[in-house]
Amino acid sequence: MTHKIFKMSFASVYPHYVNKVEKKDRTKAQLDEIIHWLTGYDAAGLTEALEDQRDFETFFDQAPAKNPNRKLIKGVVCGHRVEEIEDPLMQEIRYLDKLVDELARG
Template sequence: MNHSQRIYKLIFAGVYPMYIQKAEKKGRTKEEVDAIIYWLTGYNAKTLQQQIDKKSTFEAFFNEAPQINPNASKITGVICGYRVEELEDPIVQKARYLDKLIDELAKGKKMEKILRA
């Protein structure tokens, strides 16, 4: 299974607690993690919980997202050895965007900067 296929099949509900844990270890909050997810995907508290409850794969999670933020293209840099702006697979790119935003949160960046305001 290649890198893209692995990301497609990841269960969002399995990764979500890790995002929260990573943020909380650095003194950030679940609310901030959720705000990042809402900003990137257009989900809200209810629709995000539905995705978690039905154990959506990353593929379904991003394909069913109400609206990917038009400013997502402003997310640049390297995460997990990949330059996010150069990733060609749209699902992989969105997953890495999310990784990058959570990483910025854990590194102490201000929310306005993370959300490309």
């Protein structure tokens, strides 16, 4: 099953992540830091991913170095336990969502 978000551009969702963390007195730099940690994208790579409008599938497929510790991320996002999500791409997206939620919480 292909989820709609898989083909959404990462750049179209990124501003929502920024707004979410900034509302909680966190910064875009802190958001970028967790994206770097999760995916291995450096600042230039993240900028390129945003500029070329790559979709989530491509964003995660081309991630330079997915952090092996991402598998330790646990918890609920959108009513689903991230550690129990079976679709690998959806799980990657939910790892990011969970990290954004945690950053926003402080």
